[in-house]
Amino acid sequence: MPTTLAELVTAVRAEIGDSTNMSMGIDSLPAIRQTLKRVQETYYLDYDWPNLVIDRDEDLIAGERFYTFNSDVNFDRIFAAWVRDGDMWIKMDYGIDPEHYNSSPERASTNQMELLRRQPI
Numbered sequence: 001m002p003t004t005l006a007e008l009v010t011a012v013r014a015e016i017g018d019s020t021n022m023s024m025g026i027d028s029l030p031a032i033r034q035t036l037k038r039v040q041e042t043y044y045l046d047y048d049w050p051n052l053v054i055d056r057d058e059d060l061i062a063g064e065r066f067y068t069f070n071s072d073v074n075f076d077r078i079f080a081a082w083v084r085d086g087d088m089w090i091k092m093d094y095g096i097d098p099e100h101y102n103s104s105p106e107r108a109s110t111n112q113m114e115l116l117r118r119q120p121i
Contacts (some may be wrong), residue, residue, distance in 0.1 A: 005033070005036070006022070009022075009029065009032050009033065009036070009037055010022075012032050012034065012035065012036065013025065013028075048079075051073070052077065054072065054073060080092075080118075
């Protein structure tokens with residue numbers, strides 16, 4: 001199975017019946033590279049790759065309201081975030097709006113779990 005870009009270009013040329021000689025068809029090289037890039041992006045977005053799953057526990061600090069994501073997290077591929085309350089795992093809702101930024105602990109609901117939200121910034 002081809003792994004380098006040069007090997008992929010050669011494989012595409014062979015598949016479409018073009019010459020596999022790198023010095024021939026140099027004008028078609030940008031088009032082949034663009035096609036490979038598009039297909040790679042499609043596969044990346046359309047499939048949930050098990051090797052890209054990040055599953056970790058983050059310690060939360062009492063009284064802290066907002067947290068940032070680690071640099072290895074791809075914001076476009078966040079599907080869920082969970083928080084543990086005692087022995088129960090609760091799925092966080094998506095989206096932080098001005099109401100959440102402006103809320104204070106005094107005005108917060110007695111059920112603090114209602115305030116759990118996530119959003120890449």
